[in-house]
Amino acid sequence: MVANPGGGSTDANGGPVRHIPVLLPEVLAVLQPTEGSVILDGTFGAGGYTSAILACGSDVVALDRDPTAIAAGQAMVDQHQGRLTLHHTRFSRLDEFAPEGGLDGVVLDIGVSSMQIDEAERGFSFQRSGPLDMRMSASGVSAADVVNRAKVADLIRIFGFLGEEKHAGRIARAIDKRRASEPFSTTRDLANLIETVNPRKAKDKIHPATRVFQALRIFVNNELGELAEALFAAERSLKPGGRLVVVTFHSLEDRIVKKFFSERSGKASGSRHLPMVQVRPATFEPIGKGMVSASDEEAELNPRARSAKLRAGMRTAAPPEAADMSIFDLPDLASLEKIGV
Numbered sequence: 001m002v003a004n005p006g007g008g009s010t011d012a013n014g015g016p017v018r019h020i021p022v023l024l025p026e027v028l029a030v031l032q033p034t035e036g037s038v039i040l041d042g043t044f045g046a047g048g049y050t051s052a053i054l055a056c057g058s059d060v061v062a063l064d065r066d067p068t069a070i071a072a073g074q075a076m077v078d079q080h081q082g083r084l085t086l087h088h089t090r091f092s093r094l095d096e097f098a099p100e101g102g103l104d105g106v107v108l109d110i111g112v113s114s115m116q117i118d119e120a121e122r123g124f125s126f127q128r129s130g131p132l133d134m135r136m137s138a139s140g141v142s143a144a145d146v147v148n149r150a151k152v153a154d155l156i157r158i159f160g161f162l163g164e165e166k167h168a169g170r171i172a173r174a175i176d177k178r179r180a181s182e183p184f185s186t187t188r189d190l191a192n193l194i195e196t197v198n199p200r201k202a203k204d205k206i207h208p209a210t211r212v213f214q215a216l217r218i219f220v221n222n223e224l225g226e227l228a229e230a231l232f233a234a235e236r237s238l239k240p241g242g243r244l245v246v247v248t249f250h251s252l253e254d255r256i257v258k259k260f261f262s263e264r265s266g267k268a269s270g271s272r273h274l275p276m277v278q279v280r281p282a283t284f285e286p287i288g289k290g291m292v293s294a295s296d297e298e299a300e301l302n303p304r305a306r307s308a309k310l311r312a313g314m315r316t317a318a319p320p321e322a323a324d325m326s327i328f329d330l331p332d333l334a335s336l337e338k339i340g341v
Contacts, residue, residue, distance in 0.1 A: 020048075020301065020302040020304075020305075021048035021049060021052065022109065022111075022247060022294065022298075022302065022304060022305045022308045023247055023292065023294055023298070023305065023308055023310050024048070024049070024052055026292050026310055027049060027052075027107060027245055027247065027310065028052060028053070028056065030243060030245045030287055030288070030310070030312045031053065031105045031107060031243055031245055032105075032243065033053045033056040033057065033058035033104075033105065034056065034057055034058060035056075035057030035058070036057070036058075036059075037057075037058045037059070037104035037105065038058065038059050038060075038061065038099055038103055038104050038105075039053050039058045039059070039060050039061075039103065039104060039105040039106070039107065040060070040061045040062070040063070040094055040097065040098065040103050040105070040106045040107070040237070041053065041060055041061070041062040041063070041107050042062075042063050042091030042094050042106060042107065042108045042230060042234075043063070043064065043091060043107075043108050043109045043110070043111075044062040044063060044064040044069055044070075044073060044086060045064065045066075045069055045109070046069070046072065046073075047062075047073055047076050049107055049109065050062050050076070050084065051076070053107075054080055054083060054084060058104070058105075059083045059084070060083065060084045060085075061085050061087070061097050061098070061099075061103075062084060062085070062086045062087070063086075063087050063088075063089050063090070063091050063093075063094060063097065064086070064087075064088065064089075065088070065089065065090045065091070065136050065137040066136050066137065066138070067088060067137070067138055068138075070086060070087075070088045073086045074086070085097075090137075090226055091108060091226065091230045091233075092225075092226045092229035092230045092233060093233065094106065094230060094233045094234060094237060095233040095234075095236045095237040098237035101239060102237060102238060102239030102242060103234075103237050103238050103239065103242050104238075104239065104241075104242050104243070105238075105242055105243045105244070105245070106234040106237065106238060106242070106243075106244050106245070107245045107246075107247075108227075108230060108234075108245070108246045108247070109247045110223070110227055110246065110247065110248045110249060110250075110253050111247075111248075111249045111304070129186050129187055129188035129189075130186065130187050131144070131185065131186060131187075132144035132147060132184055132185060132186055132187055132189070132190060134213075134216055134217045134220045134221070135220055135221065136221045137221075140220075141220060141339055142220065143216045143217070143220050144183070144184060144185060145339055146158070146216060146219060146220060146334075146339055147175060147179070147184045147190060147216070148179050148183040148184055149339050150334050150339050151334070152172050152173060152175075152176045154333065154334035154339075155168075155171075155172035155175060155176075156168045156169050156172045157331065157333055157334070158215050158216070158219050158333055158334065159171060159172060159211070159212050159215045161215075161252075161331050161333070162214070162215035162218045162219055162224075162252065162333075163211035163212055163213075163214050163215030163216075163218075164211060164251075165211040165212055165215065167197065167198045170197050170198070171193075171194055171197050171198065171212060174193060174194075174196070174197045175190075175193065178193055187213075190209065190212070190213075191207070191209040191213075194208050194209040194212055195207070195208050195209060214250070218250075218252075219333065219334075223253070224252060224253065224256060224328075224330055225325075225330070227253055227256055227257070228256055228260070228325055228328050228330070229323070229325075231244075231246075231256070231257070231260045232320075232323035235264065235283055235284070235315070235320045235321070236320045238315035239315065240315055240316060240317040241314060241315065242314070242315040243287065243312060243313070243314050243315070244284065244312060244313050244314075244315065245310065245311075245312045246310070246311055246312070247308055247309070247310050248308070248309050248311075249304070249307045249308055249309075250307070254291070254309045254311070256328050257311045258291070258311060259327060259328055259329075260327075260328075261284055261286065261311060261313050263327050264282065264283045264284040264313070264321065265282050265284065265285075265286065266279060266280050266281055266282025266283075266318075267279070267282075280321070281316070281318035281319075282316050282318060283315065283316055283318045283319075283320060283321060284313035284314065284315060284316065285313060285314045285316060286312075286313055286314075287312040287313055287314055288312065290311070291309050291310065291311055292309070292310040292311075293308065293309055293310070294306065294308050
């Protein structure tokens with residue numbers, strides 16, 4: 001899951017919008033970057049957050065899984081003469097790049113960058129015909145592999161859970177029927193079939209293919225798993241008083257972040273039918289009153305900000321807990337490795 005610095009992505013119809021950092025004042029207010037502090041930007045993209053953090057005096061360790069973003073960011077690295085380091089890696093590995101004394105802050109913007117959307121050959125947008133790819137790291141299993149090889153039952157689960165697509169069954173069966181005679185190879189090809197199965201109505205604000213494309217992108221890049229692992233890595237990497245700020249754009253992502261901060265708050269959990277579990281030391285304290293969303297003014301200027309949600313926490317001195325993925329209750333979807341065979 002990459003790789004966006006708070007930059008522009010798509011509007012409701014899948015078209016590109018100008019690169020504008022999302023919730024930037026709110027992110028900086030929570031991170032509180034100061035001279036001498038070290039902040040890790042796990043989703044560098046085009047450098048929107050990184051540039052603003054550097055301007056505040058902090059040094060930045062930036063990561064991105066997209067080789068295109070890494071190449072484009074070299075000029076910024078040179079400009080800041082040692083205050084910015086840029087690494088080609090997934091943000092789930094961010095603890096490998098933390099300094100010995102720990103990080104003062106970590107910021108993650110969980111979305112697709114405008115650079116990826118604008119390049120038809122990356123296959124993220126159905127508004128531009130290109131190969132059915134969607135791989136943020138430009139390697140591994142592609143969206144075409146999933147569409148052409150996954151079992152119908154797996155496609156239904158992927159579209160239904162990751163895309164919250166209510167017509168998942170009809171679309172998956174239509175894909176299966178069509179791929180038997182001709183495999184899917186382009187974004188427009190898949191989008192056209194979906195629109196045939198689920199015609200667009202005049203009142204619809206989004207294209208019928210939007211949720212399926214979203215689901216494929218999340219699945220191909222293991223975005224939910226990467227996010228969960230990144231939260232654990234941030235817990236291991238932040239020094240006491242360090243701040244973790246996460247901006248999400250999808251309800252499933254926000255649910256993971258909310259669950260993580262709740263689990264790490266140290267509060268006892270359980271139900272009224274079962275004994276309370278032992279209270280654990282909190283590894284994070286909440287910052288603010290909860291979720292922060294974009295103002296009406298920002299949402300008007302930047303359509304991508306409409307769904308943005310910011311959550312943040314401050315690291316305590318308690319030791320990190322085990323990286324237990326079961327706390328997120330993620331479904332067992334198809335195996336990427338199996339589909340890629």
